Amino acid sequence: MAAMDIAVEVGTSFTTIYLSGAGVVLREPSVVAFVGDDDKKKVLAAGYKAVAMQGSAPEKTRVVCPIVDGYIEDEEACAKMLTEFIKRVLPVYVIFPKIRALIAVPTGLTVGERKTYEDIFREAGVAETTLIDGVMVSALGFDLPIDEPCGGLVANIGGGVTEIALISLCGTVSGCSVNVGGNMMDNALVDFVIGKYGLKIGARTARRVKEEIGSLYPNDVSAMEVRGINTNTMTPASLSVYATDVYEALLPYYSHIAEAVEGILNLCPPELAARVHGQGLYVCGGGAKIPGLQRVLKDVLGVPVTIAEDPEYTSISGAGRLIGNKELIKQINVQL
Ligand SMILES: Nc1ncnc2c1ncn2[C@@H]1O[C@H](COP(=O)(O)OP(=O)(O)OP(=O)(O)O)[C@@H](O)[C@H]1O
Ligand SMILES: [Mg+2]
Structure with missing residues (x-):
């Protein structure tokens, strides 16, 4: 059986996979969509496709973000999402490879939390797991x-x-x-825009504004048109928000x-x-x-x-570089 080494970072916003010998092969939002009732639910989509369903999914479809504030909150959804992502990065010519994963995890996990990571990755088809401190x-x-x-x-x-x-x-x-983190900042921008303009925008819109025109320069003059709901009339409306709004928020x-x-x-x-x-x-x-x-x-x-x-690739490239360096992994993990 062929062995395959990967490094994985399961972040609140994104899951990133590094394949030994190939580099980063997947970076997708940590989001998964299910359809059906609890006992026979099926994965409909994971990553960007699941994000596209957010807010417009029919009643029986549930869109889940399994990671909250850096920690796995929904274990079952996380395992299903990872199964989907790992399947995607397997080379088609390798049948049933033995997958070994180096997993970047938050600092200071308890024994129980570490076991949760190991169980979830095992469920996602990984034969051997090694956890490693994300900041390292x-x-x-x-x-x-x-x-x-x-x-x-x-x-x-x-x-x-x-x-x-x-x-x-x-x-x-x-x-x-x-x-x-970024999610809290998106919500802060939503509140800021309501307070200043009386316009309720969605968190995804706020995130787009932040990522496209946001800056921490107080005199940046960039602007962007956004749509939302006028909080007085409760009708759809649009207006320009500015980089200085992002700065203040x-x-x-x-x-x-x-x-x-x-x-x-x-x-x-x-x-x-x-x-x-x-x-x-x-x-x-x-x-x-x-x-x-x-x-x-x-x-x-x-x-x-x-x-x-x-910056979003720094940790995964560090983890990728650590694959196979048993001595350094041992030195790091002995400090836990
Ligand atoms: N230009 C930008 N300005 C500010 N924030 C940005 C920008 N581009 C991306 N971000 C934010 O970076 C965050 C995602 O970063 P990253 O991929 O490092 O998080 P993560 O590893 O998934 O989360 P965590 O480490 O907290 O579990 C998002 O909140 C995103 O909005
Ligand atoms: Mg991260």
Whole structure:
């Protein structure tokens, strides 16, 4: 039986799969749609196709986001979604391969939560699972020397959660998980637009605005037309929202992240301080894509800030690089 090695990140917003020897082969929204009653429900769609059904699905179709704030909330839906994704990345010429998966997981899982990940992947057809701390693979994605004293200070701003860690000698010296991510920011923008314009837009529209024109530059003049419901007349309406609206709505969230990083920086042991302050902070995750983030973080922290070039791929590329490196995996996992 042929063996196949994959690395997987099951994020709140996206699931990404790296196939050894090929690179990233799948990145799809962590969403799955079912049809039918509970005991005989069938997967209708997963990923982008399931997202397209959100909000317009008929009564018997259920669209589920199995991951909430970085954690698996609906185990059955998660297993079905992963089964679908893994099937998609299997090369057609390999029949029934033995799949081994390196899975990037949130920091500080309990024994029970770790078992949940293992069970779900087994159900999705994976024969061998190895869990690995997500912030470690983020650091590896930046090529940081994680096995040295002070491998680096890393922040991953995701859709549901922001993870921050000061890494040294394959472990976390100090770290935290902040309950702020892209979904919360989308909702903040929805509320902001209601408050300022009396227009209720959907969270998906808010997300599009954020991703297309959003920035943390206070004088950005970009604008975008959006449709929603006038909250006074309750009728459909459209108007322009501006990059400055996104700035006002989102700045408090990014500032909160900056303060959390500052807290970790302040906990830095004196032996590591010179190196940590010298090399500064490395930021990845989809939330790092917003223009102007580097300046906002630098102003608060006063240390260099490096934003990843393709921040949503940093962790998975780090995980991919770790496939087969048994020695380093062992060194990381011994710190758990
Ligand atoms: N240009 C942008 N500006 C701000 N946020 C963005 C931008 N592009 C994408 N994002 C956000 O990045 C988030 C997705 O990032 P990512 O794929 O790292 O999350 P995830 O790994 O699925 O979530 P988590 O790590 O929290 O479980 C979404 O909320 C998305 O809206
Ligand atoms: Mg993530």
